[in-house]
Amino acid sequence: RKEVEQDPGPFNVPEGATVAFNCTYSNSASQSFFWYRQDCRKEPKLLMSVYSSGNEDGRFTAQLNRASQYISLLIRDSKLSDSATYLCVASSASKIIFGSGTRLSIRP
Amino acid sequence: EAGVVQSPRYKIIEKKQPVAFWCNPISGHNTLYWYLQNLGQGPELLIRYENEEAVDDSQLPKDRFSAERLKGVDSTLKIQPAELGDSAVYLCASSSHPGTTEQYFGPGTRLTVT
Numbered sequence: 001r002k003e004v005e006q007d008p009g010p011f012n013v014p015e016g017a018t019v020a021f022n023c024t025y026s027n028s029a030s031q032s033f034f035w036y037r038q039d040c041r042k043e044p045k046l047l048m049s050v051y052s053s054g055n056e057d058g059r060f061t062a063q064l065n066r067a068s069q070y071i072s073l074l075i076r077d078s079k080l081s082d083s084a085t086y087l088c089v090a091s092s093a094s095k096i097i098f099g100s101g102t103r104l105s106i107r108p
Numbered sequence: 109e110a111g112v113v114q115s116p117r118y119k120i121i122e123k124k125q126p127v128a129f130w131c132n133p134i135s136g137h138n139t140l141y142w143y144l145q146n147l148g149q150g151p152e153l154l155i156r157y158e159n160e161e162a163v164d165d166s167q168l169p170k171d172r173f174s175a176e177r178l179k180g181v182d183s184t185l186k187i188q189p190a191e192l193g194d195s196a197v198y199l200c201a202s203s204s205h206p207g208t209t210e211q212y213f214g215p216g217t218r219l220t221v222t
Contacts, residue, residue: 098152
């Protein structure tokens with residue numbers, strides 16, 4: 001079992017839809033969590049950190065559920081430009097683990 | 109502000125040959141990471157530096173891979189000899205604080221071993 005698991009997708013949704021991804025982690029010592037976005041043949045770029053109380057950045061909302069050991073990303077009013085792979089990260093003092101990513105494709 | 113710089117961007121070598129990748133982190137970032145990313149997978153950490161000290165190299169295949177960050181700024185990752193299975197993208201990232209903070213990635217070096 002992978003330490004950080006994501007549904008690989010692809011999620012194919014129409015423009016304007018709301019889409020959500022989950023990411024589960026197995027290391028209970030994980031302290032910090034992030035979502036990165038990666039476009040095809042590009043490097044990962046930080047989308048947002050995930051805080052314990054949940055946080056929002058424009059159309060993006062991230063939440064953390066420590067009891068069930070998962071983080072989520074919600075994208076509202078999706079745009080064509082949101083098409084990418086979304087990577088979650090669970091990080092402890094000694095380990096930094098990326099998930100394999102969830103592919104999102106927004107169609108017109 | 110300049111981002112993380114990596115070179116070369118692409119490299120094609122024959123198996124058993126050596127190869128080296130170079131990374132210059134964002135100015136002032138003391139923490140530097142080298143990752144390997146295979147197609148369809150997330151980045152896998154190879155080594156993490158705090159200044160010039162390698163604080164986590166547990167996933168670095170030390171029989172053929174080596175890395176250095178002599179002055180605590182730029183870094184070199186080397187493979188000798190390369191194997192077919194080493195074909196991947198090698199990503200360098202940096203962060204301003206050690207451990208669990210946001211990382212900024214360079215464009216990567218795409219290595220093809222033939």
